Amino acid sequence: MHPMKPRSLALLLPSSLAIDASDLRSKTAKIGQIARAASVFRADRIIIYHDPDLDETELIERILNYAETPQYLRKRLIPLADDLRYAGTIPPLRTPHHPLDADKIEIGDTRVGVVVRVHENGSWVDIGSKRFAFLNVSMQKGERVNVQITSNKPLKAIPVGDDEITGYWGYSVARAGNLSRALTLTLALTQAPGLRIATSKYGESIDADLLRKIGVESGSEDVLVVFGAPHKGISEILDEERRGERKNSSIVEFDYTLNVLPDQGTATVRLEEAVVATLAILNLAFH
The missing domain is CATH 3.40.1280.10 (SPOUT methyltransferase, trefoil knot domain)
Known part of the structure; x- marks a missing residue:
């Protein structure tokens, strides 16, 4: 064994x-x-x-x-x-959640973010880039969240749970x-x-x-x-x-x-x- x-x-x-x-x-x-x-x-x-x-x-x-x-x-x-x-x-x-170049973003990347703006149709999250990522879900302002990038232009993401992240986080x-x-x-x-x-x-x-x-x-x-x-x-x-x-x-x-x-x-x-x-x-x- x-x-x-x-x-x-x-x-x-x-x-x-x-x-x-x-x-x-x-x-x-x-x-x-x-x-x-x-x-x-x-x-x-x-x-x-x-x-x-x-x-x-x-x-x-x-x-x-x-x-x-x-x-x-x-x-x-x-x-x-x-x-x-x-x-x-x-x-x-x-660590993997501390990227050296936060502006370098690819579809499928996972990032730690914080909700900076909330709208009834979604939320904008600061993930370290010059642009905020849009989530199609309303969250609480100031909340820390893990997200996965789904689109670069425009910058969009979806929230992911800790159990969905592979590797050390x-x-x-x-x-x-x-x-x-x-x-x-x-x-x-x-x-x-x-x-x-x-x-x-x-x-x-x-x-x-x-x-x-x-x-x-x-x-x-x-x-x-x-x-x-x-x-x-x-x-x-x-x-x-x-x-x-x-x-x-x-x-x-x-x-x-x-x-x-x-x-x-x-x-x-x-x-x-x-x-x-x-x-x-x-x-x-x-x-």
Whole structure:
């Protein structure tokens, strides 16, 4: 039996992921690295869980959304904010929905757009070109929409759903409660049992047999990869949450707990480094 690609890949990250960054520029760079890693390895969702040590959920969410939004739509979709001061320094994602030349349009192309004008007979959508594309359907002004080009002169398109798009099309960002609730929520949202993978320096070291096993089990499943906080591992976080709950919390179980960097040469591994290392290893399993 050969490995199959996961149906979806979600990352669960702490709100304290930038706690070791001393200023906004450094925090932006760290979050930008995570955006790049998530895109390189085709993550579909990034979920931020609350860590009481530091709650920068809003900052993380805003910067991740900024990075994921095509450059030509940022002024329309991303409100001005002081904490986006250094967002322009984030390297471009260069994903399929971030075209280098937005004016180069061919019939059949898929684009991300935003509705800029609405009429009873249809809507006009900004897709990054000098001309707006016309959709023969009324939509809500300001709505983000995926469209497929059906005509160049005049420029027309039809809306397409996420499930109709082939290839990688970016990630969505969501926020959850604490880690226990986030795990419960993600389990409830999946239509299949899925595969839940925790990362830990106390986890199982990876070899070829384990990679093969993960690859087979992840086929056509929803895969969730969970990362601990910079100063606390997953087990410690869950133990603290259980002690803080007045009622007994359900036991959280993972299919795998992995140590992707055994015998590391540094005293610590930064979270953005752990994300890259973990996803690179799992990418081998998924292919």
